[in-house]
Amino acid sequence: xxxxxxxxxxxxxxxxxxxxxxxxxxxxxxxxxxxxxxxxxxxxxxxxxxxxxxxxxxxxxxxxxxxxxxxxxxxxxxxxxxxxxxxxxxxxxxxxxxxxxxxxxxxxxxxxxxxxxxxxxxxxxxxxxxxxxxxxxxxxxxxxxxxxxxxxxxxxxxxxxxxxxxxxxxxxxxxxxxxxxxxxxxxxxxxxxxxxxxxxxxxxxxxxxxxxxxxxxxxxxxxxxxxxxxxxxxxxxxxxxxxxxxxxxxxxxxxxxxxxxxxxxxxxxxxxxxxxxxxxxxxxxxxxxxxxxxxxxxxxxxxxxxxxxxxxxxxxxxxxxxxxxxxxxxxxxxxxxxxxxxxxxxxxxxxxxxxxxxxxxxxxxxxxxxxxxxxxxxxxxxxxxxxxxxxxxxxxxxxxxxxxxxxxxxxxxxxxxxxxx
Amino acid sequence: xxxxxxxxxxxxxxxxxxxxxxxxxxxxxxxxxxxxxxxxxxxxxxxxxxxxxxxxxxxxxxxxxxxxxxxxxxxxxxxxxxxxxxxxxxxxxxxxxxxxxxxxxxxxxxxxxxxxxxxxxxxxxxxxxxxxxxxxxxxxxxxxxxxxxxxxxxxxxxxxxxxxxxxxxxxxxxxxxxxxxxxxxxxxxxxxxxxxxxxxxxxxxxxxxxxxxxxxxxxxxxxxxxxxxxxxxxxxxxxxxxxxxxxxxxxxxxxxxxxxxxxxxxxxxxxxxxxxxxxxxxxxxxxxxxxxxxxxxxxxxxxxxxxxxxxxxxxxxxxxxxxxxxxx
Numbered sequence: 001x002x003x004x005x006x007x008x009x010x011x012x013x014x015x016x017x018x019x020x021x022x023x024x025x026x027x028x029x030x031x032x033x034x035x036x037x038x039x040x041x042x043x044x045x046x047x048x049x050x051x052x053x054x055x056x057x058x059x060x061x062x063x064x065x066x067x068x069x070x071x072x073x074x075x076x077x078x079x080x081x082x083x084x085x086x087x088x089x090x091x092x093x094x095x096x097x098x099x100x101x102x103x104x105x106x107x108x109x110x111x112x113x114x115x116x117x118x119x120x121x122x123x124x125x126x127x128x129x130x131x132x133x134x135x136x137x138x139x140x141x142x143x144x145x146x147x148x149x150x151x152x153x154x155x156x157x158x159x160x161x162x163x164x165x166x167x168x169x170x171x172x173x174x175x176x177x178x179x180x181x182x183x184x185x186x187x188x189x190x191x192x193x194x195x196x197x198x199x200x201x202x203x204x205x206x207x208x209x210x211x212x213x214x215x216x217x218x219x220x221x222x223x224x225x226x227x228x229x230x231x232x233x234x235x236x237x238x239x240x241x242x243x244x245x246x247x248x249x250x251x252x253x254x255x256x257x258x259x260x261x262x263x264x265x266x267x268x269x270x271x272x273x274x275x276x277x278x279x280x281x282x283x284x285x286x287x288x289x290x291x292x293x294x295x296x297x298x299x300x301x302x303x304x305x306x307x308x309x310x311x312x313x314x315x316x317x318x319x320x321x322x323x324x325x326x327x328x329x330x331x332x333x334x335x336x337x338x339x340x341x342x343x344x345x346x347x348x349x350x351x352x353x354x355x356x357x358x359x360x361x362x363x364x365x366x367x368x369x370x371x372x373x374x375x376x377x378x379x380x381x382x383x384x385x386x387x388x389x390x391x392x393x394x395x396x397x398x399x400x401x402x403x404x405x406x407x408x409x410x411x412x413x414x415x416x417x418x419x420x421x
Numbered sequence: 422x423x424x425x426x427x428x429x430x431x432x433x434x435x436x437x438x439x440x441x442x443x444x445x446x447x448x449x450x451x452x453x454x455x456x457x458x459x460x461x462x463x464x465x466x467x468x469x470x471x472x473x474x475x476x477x478x479x480x481x482x483x484x485x486x487x488x489x490x491x492x493x494x495x496x497x498x499x500x501x502x503x504x505x506x507x508x509x510x511x512x513x514x515x516x517x518x519x520x521x522x523x524x525x526x527x528x529x530x531x532x533x534x535x536x537x538x539x540x541x542x543x544x545x546x547x548x549x550x551x552x553x554x555x556x557x558x559x560x561x562x563x564x565x566x567x568x569x570x571x572x573x574x575x576x577x578x579x580x581x582x583x584x585x586x587x588x589x590x591x592x593x594x595x596x597x598x599x600x601x602x603x604x605x606x607x608x609x610x611x612x613x614x615x616x617x618x619x620x621x622x623x624x625x626x627x628x629x630x631x632x633x634x635x636x637x638x639x640x641x642x643x644x645x646x647x648x649x650x651x652x653x654x655x656x657x658x659x660x661x662x663x664x665x666x667x668x669x670x671x672x673x674x675x676x677x678x679x680x681x682x683x684x685x686x687x688x689x690x691x692x693x694x695x696x697x698x699x700x701x702x703x704x705x706x707x708x709x710x711x712x713x714x715x716x717x718x719x720x721x722x723x724x725x726x727x728x729x730x731x732x733x734x735x736x737x738x739x740x741x742x743x744x745x746x747x748x749x
Contacts, residue, residue, distance in 0.1 A: 009540050013526070013533070020528040020569065255524030259585070262488050262518040263541045264510045419490055 003269055010273020011280060014247065018281070028243050029285065032235035035353070040225045053082045053102035053134035056092035063112030070107075072145060081137065096126065102134045103127045105142075116164045118153050155193065159185050227355035229293045230379050233311060234352035234372050236289065237282070241319040242339050244278050248323065248417065249332035257418045267418065271411050275316060282315035283308065300385045307382045310392065313399050314375035320406035321371065327413040351376045375399075439465040441593045441624035442487070447496035449482050449648075456482040457648045460496070464624050464641075466592070469615065471639030472628040473735065479648035480628040481521075484597050487626070488518050500593055514542065517591030521598045523582050527571040531562050531581050534570060535588050542589030552588055559614060560584040576607025583614060587623075594618060594625045600634065612638055632736045644739060651742045660733045667707035668693070668737045669714070670729040671700040676722055683721035687713065694740050701740065703733070 018025060055073060059066050073082045087095070092104040106124040114121030125142060127135035153160060159182050167174050174182075251257040260270055286308040294304055322339050329335035347353045349366055350373035356364045367373040378395055381387040442464040449457040457479040464470035472480050485491035487498055489509045498505045503512035526534055535553040544552055557563045560580040570578060583599060596615065600608045615638065619625055629635050635642055636656060643653040652659055666689075677695050684690060684702075687710075694701040700723075704710060707730045718725060 005545070006540060009537065013529070013537050016533065017526060017528045254527060255520060255522045256526055258490075258520065259518070259524035259538070260541070261490055262513065262516065262520075263538070264514045264543070265541050 006265060006269055007273045007276055010270060011276035014244075014274055014277035015280060017247075018244075018277075024243060028239040029236055029289075031239055032232045035235060036228050036232035039354070040228045052080070053138055054085065054100070055082050055138060056085050056087040056095065056101055056104040057107065058087060058089050058092065058104070059107045060109045061107050061111040065112035065115050066107045069111075069145065072141070078141070082141075093126065096128050099128060099130045101128060102131055103138050105138075115149055116160055155189055156186065226297050227357045229297060230376055230383060231352050231355045233286075233289055233293070233379075234314075234350070234376050235347060236285070237311065237315045237318055237375075238322075238343055238347060238352065238372065240281065240285065241278070241315060241322045242343060244274075244281070244319055245323040245326045245339065246332070246336070247274070248326055248414065249335055252417060252420075253332065261418055267415055268411055271407060271414060275319070275407065278319045279312060279316050282312035282319075286311045286315075299383055303382050303385050303387070306387065306389065306392065307379060310375070310379055310382060310396065313396055313403075314372075314379075317375075317399050317403040317406065318371060320403050320410060323410045324406055324413065327410060327417050346370050346372055349373065439467075441466055441501055442470070442626060443497070443499040443502075444483075444487070445497045447483065447486060447498060448494045449479075449486060449491060450494045455648055457486070457493075460645075460648070460650055462643050462650065462653060464593075464626055466624050467619055467622050468641065469619055469625045469627055469639045471635040471642040472626060472645060473630065473632070473635050473642055473739070474628075474645030475630060478645040480645055481597065482648075483645075484518075484595055484626070484628060487595060488516060489513055515592050517586035517589065517594045519583050519586045519594070519596045519599045521601060523578050525570050525578060525581060525585065528569055530567050530569060531557060531573075531584070532566045534581060534585055538585045539588040544589055552590070556584040556588050559587075559617070561610065574607075575602065576604055576610070579603050579607055579611060580614070583611060587618060592623060594623050596625060596627045598629055599627075600629070600631065608634075632734065632739070636735050642735070644735075644742060646743045652738065656735070659735065659738055662738060662741070664703070664705075666691070666703040666705045666733065668731045668733055669702040669704060669707045670731070671702070671718075671725055672698060672727040673700075673723060673725040674698065675700050675718075679721035680718065680723060683717040683723075684714075687717060691741075693737060701737070703737065703741070 057070055057073075059070060070084065072078065073084050085101075087104075089104065089106055092101070095101045096104055104124075104126040106126075108122065108124070111121055111123070113119075123142060125139065127139070162174075162178060162182055248257070260267065287304075290304055290308050290311070293299070294301060322343070325339050325342055326335040329338050349363065350370035351359065351364070351367050352372050356367060356373075356376070359367065368377050378387075378392060382392065440463050442462075444463070445461050447457055447460040448455070460479070460483055462470065472483065474480050482491060486493045487500070487505065489505050489512065492506060500512035501515045503515070505512045526537070529537075532553055535556055536549060539549045539552055554563075557566050560583065562577060562581060562584070565573065565577065570581065573581065579599065583596075586594065594615075600611055603611065612634070615625055615627070627635075627639060639656070641653070641655050642659060643650045644659075645651070652662060675695060675697060677697075680695060680700065681692065684692060687704075690702060690704040690710075692700070693703055700718075702714075711728070715725065
């Protein structure tokens with residue numbers, strides 16, 4: 001039988017043995033899935049309930065400006081985060097005592113005049129001590145508004161003074177020349193500061209959020225679960241690679257590795273067969289997992305083949321790496337401990353346990369240098385249809401070369417391990 | 422003529438002469454430890470060549486050298502004329518090995534196991550399928566062919582272990598203590614299988630430390646101790662080393678010095694082994710000489726509780742040659 005035929009036969013044999021133990025395969029897939037789902041639930045992604053503050057407001061002033069303040073909290077963006085309920089102070093405090101609310105804001109009478117006069121006024125914000133993050137967000141929002149009032153006075157002070165004075169005692173409205181002067185003044189100031197507050201310029205300076213914004217334009221729903229999706233796949237890849245690498249020890253314990261040495265086939269054919277089995281398994285599982293993920297997140301199906309192929313090649317590399325660690329050990333138990341010791345820090349650092357998006361910058365910088373971090377970094381642009389495929393092809397060649405070098409080391413070690421009595 | 426051509430010529434000539442395994446001046450040294458030294462023997466087609474020796478005698482090292490797992494320090498091994506060092510692949514193609522421990526894929530069926538190992542030796546297609554069926558018949562596993570091996574009994578696994586080694590019809594079969602831990606019924610079946618293979622012309626090298634097995638199965642034997650062959654030949658030839666003498670085994674209480682002193686004057690008698698609670702002697706016409714012996718031993722203060730007279734056996738020979746029992 002030619003070498004290629006024997007490679008296929010060896011791969012078939014390994015896959016058949018694996019299928020005889022479906023629980024093992026299920027475990028490799030379920031553990032990452034479970035971790036992923038838990039992580040996503042904890043972080044509030046995957047369409048779950050987003051945290052929302054419940055703010056009670058008592059508007060004693062009931063003027064245009066106090067209404068403006070209330071409207072800030074009920075604007076489109078803030079309404080996702082803050083739910084407003086108008087209540088008098090006593091009822092609001094009672095609800096807070098029952099832990100049924102985030103904070104109570106009292107806008108005192110005379111608030112509008114005080115803002116226009118730039119005289120001190122106290123906004124009373126009572127927060128729920130049982131909550132920590134949401135009250136902080138409300139405090140920060142009010143603090144920003146306070147600063148905004150200060151800057152509005154610096155910019156539009158004369159105009160505000162005219163508005164505060166109001167019309168002449170015998171006039172119902174401001175005189176036309178006064179209104180014209182106000183408009184000219186406000187327009188001039190607006191033009192002067194437009195260079196600084198131009199919306200486009202502002203968008204350019206908030207690059208960090210641009211990925212999410214652009215993706216929104218593409219119609220992708222980017223939630224925590226999306227960032228967790230490739231991480232889960234990397235976790236599954238590691239679990240599969242580790243599980244398959246244990247087969248060297250199982251074959252050694254069963255004596256089949258040694259029997260192989262009695263025969264005329266070279267050991268590299270056995271290794272080739274095992275690699276082929278691993279690749280086929282990664283491809284099959286990759287197609288299934290990626291298809292589920294693509295359907296769930298509404299990703300572009302045209303990128304699926306590249307994603308599956310890259311993930312499978314990465315899996316093969318990780319399999320070779322973990323096999324080397326396994327064979328470096330002197331016993332099966334030592335092999336298991338060694339691979340776990342190497343695997344879990346890599347998973348943690350390499351964005352496979354926590355996505356890079358949820359990690360501190362320094363850790364991301366380190367994590368991208370791990371094998372799984374690198375594979376993940378190249379996988380994400382493919383998922384988002386932003387990959388440079390020429391660069392990806394170069395990386396794939398690099399990955400194959402690294403895997404080849406690892407396999408050479410595995411083969412050397414395998415010769416020694418197989419011949420051990 | 423180059424070395425490889427000579428090898429090819431030898432590979433053609435040796436099987437014609439019936440020599441399947443040729444070992445000359447084999448030596449294997451691990452550091453300071455000499456595991457095998459000056460081992461030399463030949464085994465022929467249709468012959469069971471027994472390798473007998475206690476644990477650590479060098480049997481497994483010799484087998485390891487024969488199947489190419491261990492590289493000899495010096496000496497020469499040829500399987501059907503192919504040197505196992507310089508022409509390893511060709512020699513291994515002719516070889517079937519039944520290791521002492523089971524070597525099976527427990528998750529797979531007997532059919533899959535046999536198919537895989539058959540394919541490893543180059544069988545394919547209809548030839549492979551036919552041969553797998555034949556081996557299932559030979560090993561009596563046809564009814565259980567589709568079941569995972571892990572559901573098999575120990576004896577069935579042993580038979581399959583042998584089946585995997587013969588699926589490619591090797592001309593030379595190495596069996597390394599294949600009956601260790603096997604129940605008596607399965608042992609009988611295994612030994613029958615080996616005899617059938619030999620009847621078809623296979624050359625079998627059989628290592629064991631079971632004396633009875635070696636006596637009933639092997640055509641020729643080599644006895645190993647401390648890495649050296651201390652005796653070699655057919656069973657009658659080996660028995661001849663002891664002469665035409667019976668083996669007398671006495672149990673009781675014996676004082677070594679006194680017994681030696683008392684038996685020394687008796688003609689044609691050899692003390693094979695003497696211990697506090699047992700004495701083993703080789704002598705002609707043992708049953709006729711019992712009164713004479715008892716009198717001498719009584720004079721030496723020995724107390725005799727039981728007496729057994731038997732024909733010379735391998736065990737007796739082993740004790741004579743090494744001064745110890747094989748189980749030691």
